[in-house]
Amino acid sequence: MDLHLGGRVVAVTGAASGIGRATALLLAAEGARVACLDVQEAALHALADEITGTGRTAFAHRLDVTDPESVEVAIAAVTARFGGLSTLVNAAGVGGMVQFADLKLAEWNRVIAINLTGTYLTCHAALPHLLAAEGASIVNISSIAGIKGQAYSAAYCASKGGVALLTRALANELARKKVRVNAICPGGVMTPLIAGMNLEGLDMDLIGRMQNPTFSLGQPDDVANLVAYLASDRASYITGACYAIDGGAVA
Numbered sequence: 001m002d003l004h005l006g007g008r009v010v011a012v013t014g015a016a017s018g019i020g021r022a023t024a025l026l027l028a029a030e031g032a033r034v035a036c037l038d039v040q041e042a043a044l045h046a047l048a049d050e051i052t053g054t055g056r057t058a059f060a061h062r063l064d065v066t067d068p069e070s071v072e073v074a075i076a077a078v079t080a081r082f083g084g085l086s087t088l089v090n091a092a093g094v095g096g097m098v099q100f101a102d103l104k105l106a107e108w109n110r111v112i113a114i115n116l117t118g119t120y121l122t123c124h125a126a127l128p129h130l131l132a133a134e135g136a137s138i139v140n141i142s143s144i145a146g147i148k149g150q151a152y153s154a155a156y157c158a159s160k161g162g163v164a165l166l167t168r169a170l171a172n173e174l175a176r177k178k179v180r181v182n183a184i185c186p187g188g189v190m191t192p193l194i195a196g197m198n199l200e201g202l203d204m205d206l207i208g209r210m211q212n213p214t215f216s217l218g219q220p221d222d223v224a225n226l227v228a229y230l231a232s233d234r235a236s237y238i239t240g241a242c243y244a245i246d247g248g249a250v251a
């Protein structure tokens with residue numbers, strides 16, 4: 001299916017790794033001009049070089065989604081470079097499992113700041129540009145942990161549930177202004193976020209309740225494919241949706 005992303009300018013947060021990286025690569029391959037945004041600058045520049053090396057268009061800019069000034073500067077850099085912004089993909093995020101009794105306020109604040117407040121900040125900064133763009137949309141990466149409670153994930157679930165309802169609130173508010181806002185809720189996807197999790201001392205039976213029937217993990221491209229579709233005009237009647245991509249975990 002040709003998604004006709006040729007006219008699109010897409011900003012992808014969390015582009016240095018995992019789902020964000022796969023999304024930046026796929027959207028660029030589909031013809032979009034892609035701004036790769038993340039705190040990991042070396043990986044970002046390597047990604048932008050990889051994309052431009054294929055003849056596609058990309059550039060890298062440092063972004064810390066927890067810092068309002070950094071967000072404003074990065075979005076301004078994207079629009080200065082590409083003359084506008086039509087699609088925002090929020091894939092920056094952190095996760096981890098910890099027993100609630102051991103969840104310190106600093107960790108709670110860190111997870112909420114990156115996953116939830118960071119999504120608010122980028123949406124807020126991007127909005128004036130999205131309102132001026134054709135076929136504008138936002139795709140937020142929530143999680144099945146934003147749909148269903150998950151043990152050892154109080155801050156993560158709270159942040160991702162917040163992202164899901166932030167998505168729906170904006171979808172209602174912006175529909176008449178022609179900005180679509182959707183969320184994707186992945187189950188386990190093989191990325192550094194999952195690979196680096198420390199599960200020591202946790203009850204694996206409780207963790208297993210979030211598994212899908214085949215106990216399988218998805219790949220970053222599984223998510224990127226749906227991002228590309230939701231960003232395209234093929235999805236022009238879709239807004240306010242939160243799609244699970246999880247091999248059936250919340251089925």
Ligand SMILES: NC(=O)c1ccc[n+]([C@@H]2O[C@H](COP(=O)([O-])OP(=O)(O)OC[C@H]3O[C@@H](n4cnc5c(N)ncnc54)[C@H](O)[C@@H]3O)[C@@H](O)[C@H]2O)c1
Nearest residue numbers: 014016017018019039064065092093143186188189191193
């Ligand atoms: N991997 C999974 O199983 C899974 C499941 C559900 C949801 N998700 C969500 O998908 C998104 C992408 O995760 P991933 O699995 O690709 O992880 P990842 O660790 O591979 O990538 C996350 C990226 O976010 C960036 N990031 C972190 N803090 C940042 C900040 N303050 N400012 C800018 N960038 C920052 C990191 O540098 C990294 O490049 C996250 O929101 C995550 O919660 C992942």
